[in-house]
Amino acid sequence: MRISTTVTFYTILCFLFLVIAAQSTAQYSSVVDDFEGDGTISSWEPDDLIIDTAFPNPLVDASNPSTTVLRYEDTGGTYSNVRFTNAVNYNMTIGAVFSLKIYIPSDQVSGSAPLQLSLKLQNGYRQEPWTSQTEIIHPVLLDEWQTLTFDFNSGDYLNFDSNSPEPIERVDLNRVVIQVNGENNNDPVIAYIDDLNYDGLIGYDPDQSESVFDQLVWSDEFDGEGPVEESNWHHQTQIPNPWGWFNEEQQHYTDELTNSYVEDGSLFIVAKREDYTDQGLMREFTSARLNSKFAFTYGRVEARARLPFGVGTWPAIWTLGKNVSEAGAYWYPQYGTTGWPACGEIDIMEHWGWNQHYISAALHTPSSSGATENTGGLYAADVSNEFHIYGMEWDEEEIRFTLDGQIYYVYHPQVQNASTWPYVEDQYLIMNVAIQNGVDPGFQESAMEVDYVRVYQSTVNSVDENERDIRSAIHHYLDGDALMVDNDSKESIGISIVDLQGRLLQKQIFLPPGLQEVSLKDFTGPFILQFQSSSNTWGERIIR
Incomplete structure (x- = not known):
């Protein structure tokens, strides 16, 4: 969401038609x-x-x-x-x-x-x-x-x-x-x-909606009470420039409980008017910016949310490349080697309080010099009072954006290279509410409320026949502190274990055909098994 776009209002009559029609089934x-x-x-x-x-x-x-x-x-x-x-x-x-x-x-x-x-x-x-x-x-x-x-x-x-x-x-x-x-x-x-x-x-034709990304690999259902789950989210509070955030944003992002918290099954990211001094800079607004501690390549993201009110609010659900060289971002210390927009940015949902019923998706790449050229959007009914599901599907060929299951924009460059398609490496999720210049003088506070965020990746049904045969030959089950892997294929299968934040817990080992035992005694909580065959890799979530 580093660079925004603007749209032109239509007549009131046309707008009413759009709101009503957008509620109907495609x-x-x-x-x-x-x-x-x-x-x-x-x-x-x-x-x-x-x-x-x-x-x-x-x-x-x-x-x-x-x-x-x-x-x-x-x-x-x-x-x-x-x-x-x-x-x-x-x-x-x-x-x-x-x-x-x-x-x-x-x-x-x-x-x-x-x-x-x-x-x-x-x-x-x-x-x-x-x-x-x-x-x-x-x-x-x-x-x-x-x-x-x-x-x-x-x-x-x-x-x-x-x-x-x-x-x-x-x-x-x-x-x-x-x-x-x-x-x-x-x-x-x-x-x-x-x-x-x-x-x-x-x-969007529901009969065409069968997604290949049908395996839930990471999520936050926001079922607790109090602070956000530390194992899932990082508060990004460090300002990237002496004068503050990009796009002339007017807020400080904080890790204060008043700006981000979980309550009644939802995450609340609250933008509010208050004087706040941090890192030698005083701002009149505060909010929160969360980085996921999970990153992924290819998959489907769904977030069910309702958006804040108020001219000047700018909520977003988006991704950046894990390799972005942005000080203060969660992945920066270990992976931050690439500038923006070469790292790639995927804006799953952006909304501007001055255009209350419009939502947008966009891609920022070197081919557009970071500008908002590859973008799509539509009017949606009552986005601040009602929950909507904002979605994105990303595969090797294109990125599709959905609202409540309806595809409204597809990015599919005819030529894929580092300039048009930097989307070949892990991306991580960001959720925030920014405050723009020109905020309503009467604005005090408003929140983006998120019911859940989920990431899906593909299972055996989404691969070619040869890979399907290999995957169907791999069976596993838990036996106490052991994972039993029955490899009925004709080749050795690599297996490694990562946590839900993508951190390696068990380096890759190779299992020959036959029944093998992998010790899990040092691991607790849910994690992901990453399998590798001679032609592909895939992951499966395990809950102990």
Whole structure:
């Protein structure tokens, strides 16, 4: 969360639609508008043009007997268009076909602009939505209603960013932009549009939701009372600069019980207004920043939380590379060799109090110079009064972000290298509530409440057939202070033991085929067995 992004508010009417629609279950659904009151699109937004969404049809015929249509009047704007933003992203992986009717009278065209219609898809929550754009352009005939179909699965598309994936791989697009006669011209035109339709998948298909990360390997359920569990969390309180924290944050992070504690089955991270001097610097706010003492490569993270109120609050659930060279971070003394953003940052959830119902995910990498370019977000209902589950899945190819199980953004760089994909080594979790500049003068305190944090990794069901055969041949059970390992494979298997914070308890030993005994008498509490075969490694959690 070192660098944030901003978004633009939509109209109140559109916002209400987003909040209501975002609560519904993602499904196969149509996005339609017949401009006669039967559509699902609540708000069309003109950009440098004039529209009328209930204009009398100027050419009623067999091709279009509709009574009313949308009138599109471009008076000469350079980038004139009309658009709408959907509450839930389009899942382009299964069906991505848009269609509409258009009529352009020949006496309403001037200049030399091309006779064409562009349908563009964008991530409307980016600060610069057009950078996410993919579009299809069709020629248009004059003086007749014409039906145009935009098939993003098989049609000829253009990506604004050549590094963007093919449309069929995307689930981060939620805005439709319609543009008549192109851009970069000032030629006036009047057109009429009707019967826009999208027939495909909206959001996340539960039938596609089987995660390969199905083995819980680390969690904190926050079931105790009092301070946070010391074996799970480190309070990061050391300021990284003489002037304080990055991003002009206005708080000190403390290890005080008033700023972070466990109560009634939840963790509370409390940002509050109070004068506090530490490390020679006085601040008017305090909060907490927790580092997990567990780090991992690849897996699924889920955190169930509700977020603070107040303009100026900035809660986040995120990760940094274990190798980050940041003094005061838990892993820094032993592993801190790499600067930011080369260590990689994954923002699972960010929220800004000035934009109460919006949540965001982002990646910070050297390819973006740390800036917030690779980002997605959506509006969510009542994030401060209600719990939501914020999730992230990270594998060798991509990182997916979810809200309540619904994928809303995927990071999948076409070229993976140290600049675009530093996510090849362990990351650790961070939870904090920062205070930004411009905090509400009346703000006193507010908390992020976290019900649980869980990390899952894959089991035998997520590996290839050869590895599945090896894993299924390994059986183990507890016998007093001994772990009995029955190796029915044809090769020796390496085994080591680490605690839930990733610290090595038992260096690797190799077990030949047959029944072997591993002593556990020196180990207490839950830990993770790490197995290694000739082709892969995997872990399993053991509770004694």
